Amino acid sequence: DQQVKQNSPSLSVQEGRISILNCDYTNSMFDYFLWYKKYPAEGPTFLISISSIKDKNEDGRFTVFLNKSAKHLSLHIVPSQPGDSAVYFCAASVNAGGTSYGKLTFGQGTILTVHP
Amino acid sequence: NAGVMQNPRHLVRRRGQEARLRCSPMKGHSHVYWYRQLPEEGLKFMVYLQKENIIDESGMPKERFSAEFPKEGPSILRIQQVVRGDSAAYFCASSPGFGNQPQHFGDGTRLSIL
Numbered sequence: 001d002q003q004v005k006q007n008s009p010s011l012s013v014q015e016g017r018i019s020i021l022n023c024d025y026t027n028s029m030f031d032y033f034l035w036y037k038k039y040p041a042e043g044p045t046f047l048i049s050i051s052s053i054k055d056k057n058e059d060g061r062f063t064v065f066l067n068k069s070a071k072h073l074s075l076h077i078v079p080s081q082p083g084d085s086a087v088y089f090c091a092a093s094v095n096a097g098g099t100s101y102g103k104l105t106f107g108q109g110t111i112l113t114v115h116p
Numbered sequence: 117n118a119g120v121m122q123n124p125r126h127l128v129r130r131r132g133q134e135a136r137l138r139c140s141p142m143k144g145h146s147h148v149y150w151y152r153q154l155p156e157e158g159l160k161f162m163v164y165l166q167k168e169n170i171i172d173e174s175g176m177p178k179e180r181f182s183a184e185f186p187k188e189g190p191s192i193l194r195i196q197q198v199v200r201g202d203s204a205a206y207f208c209a210s211s212p213g214f215g216n217q218p219q220h221f222g223d224g225t226r227l228s229i230l
Contacts, residue, residue, distance in 0.1 A: 004158075034218055043120070043207050043221035044159070051216055089158060095216070103149065103161035103172060104209075104219060 003027045004092050006107035015116050019077040023090035023107050026071065030092035034104070035064060035075045038087045047088075048075070051095075080114045087111050119143070121190075122208050122222035129198050130230045137193040137225045141210030147171075148191045149209045149219055150183060159207060165191060166213070195227075203229045 005024045013019045021035075031052035036044035050057040050064045050073070057064050063076045077084055088111075091104040119142035129135050141148050147166055151159040164172040165185035176183070180198075185191040195202055205226050209219035 032216060036221075041223070041226075043122075043209075043223045046218040046220060049216065049218055091159075103164055103175065104151075104159075105161065106151075106158040108158045 002108075003030075004090060004105050004107040006088075006090060006110050008110050009108070010111040010113070012113045012115065013080050015082055015114055016079045019075075019080045019084065019112055019114065021075040021077075021088050021090075021110050021112065023073050023075075024071060025073075025092050027092070027094075027105070028071070029094045030105075032093045032095050033064070033066060033073050034091045034093075035062075036089045036091060037084075038089060038109070044089060077112075080112075082114050082116050085112055085114050120145075120208060120210050120220055120222035122206075122225050124225060125223065126226045126228070128228045128230060131199060132197050135195040135198050135202070135227055137195075137206050137208075137227070139191040139193070139208030139210075139222060141191070141208075142220055145210035145212050145220075147211045147213040148185050149211075150191075150193050151207045151209065153205045153207065153224075155204075162193070198227075198229050200229050203227055 034049040035047045038044045048059050048062045066073045087109045089109045090107045093102045121140040149164050150162040153159045161175040163183045180196045182194045205224045207224045209221045211219045
């Protein structure tokens with residue numbers, strides 16, 4: 001039962017352009033969403049998160065958008081840089097009373113390649 | 117990924133042996149999570165622990181796998197009588213356990229079964 005899905009296994013963009021990574025979820029109980037970046041032989045690195053009470057969160061070049069009605073979130077990277085090339089995972093969790101403890105459910109990942 | 121320390125980084129075991137994976141959370145974090153990543157897949161939740169307590173072990177295989185987070189020392193993921201299918205990357209994450217704070221991950225232990 002894949003509750004979090006990243007339907008694009010890979011994405012290739014030109015340096016300076018926008019990268020848009022997508023993620024869909026099925027569990028309506030999820031209320032906290034995160035994006036992680038992962039390089040080979042390293043652990044996931046936290047990028048940005050969003051609570052379900054918001055529809056947008058921005059941090060520098062990274063913006064996450066949440067569409068609760070469509071159960072869809074996306075990560076925008078502008079401008080894209082070659083160093084952004086990595087595997088990107090979206091993840092979701094169910095909070096209890098606003099406290100974000102609890103297991104993360106991950107998507108399968110999208111390989112982003114940014115060409116110089 | 118500074119902060120969450122996992123060791124060893126690589127572990128090779130023969131079928132039937134035991135594997136012990138260690139995780140020290142970030143300073144100030146009292147919540148520890150273990151995830152497993154099989155080749156070509158995303159990370160799958162295994163177990164969530166606080167000091168001396170298992171909070172959620174819904175992702176742990178029923179047999180051969182156990183986890184602990186003692187009052188003193190690191191969290192340990194133990195796999196008894198390993199089989200080839202246990203070959204994977206095992207990641208530990210920690211969080212402070214309050215507020216909307218993300219989990220932070222270690223660099224993982226790559227377990228290979230001969």
